[in-house]
Amino acid sequence: MNRKIVAAIVVLILCTSALLAHPGSQQRRAERRDNIQRFAEKLELTPDQIAAIRQVRETQRAKQSELRDDMRSAAVEYRNLRDAGDPAAERAMTRLRALRDESMARRIAGRADVEQILTAEQRERIRQGRRRN
Numbered sequence: 064m065n066r067k068i069v070a071a072i073v074v075l076i077l078c079t080s081a082l083l084a085h086p087g088s089q090q091r092r093a094e095r096r097d098n099i100q101r102f103a104e105k106l107e108l109t110p111d112q113i114a115a116i117r118q119v120r121e122t123q124r125a126k127q128s129e130l131r132d133d134m135r136s137a138a139v140e141y142r143n144l145r146d147a148g149d150p151a152a153e154r155a156m157t158r159l160r161a162l163r164d165e166s167m168a169r170r171i172a173g174r175a176d177v178e179q180i181l182t183a184e185q186r187e188r189i190r191q192g193r194r195r196n
Contacts, residue, residue, distance in 0.1 A: 105192075106185045117181045123173035127166065141154045 099120075103113050137159040144152035178186050
């Protein structure tokens, strides 16, 4: 009986610590859903368009996640080399810049992929909204 109680407490602690480790992740997910919903309402997207845009965003998010991990490790490598006074720090910085450029290119490509899903009228509404901001 005591083992079951201990096991239940351990599971409870692990679940609680997992939630506390990423307190904003649920909020960010909810905000993304709200953003997509507002986007869909403003542009009067069809259900097929919404599904296609969600697919593009999920694919882009997965690719960006991998790239972000690479960028983090490249940044750590650069800082370590720089702090050690190693001349290889310059190469590490060049790699980091290349990863950042790739990230920007992917974001632009993702935006272009979403725009391809939209009608000409919907694309124009987006452009008008960008001009106002």
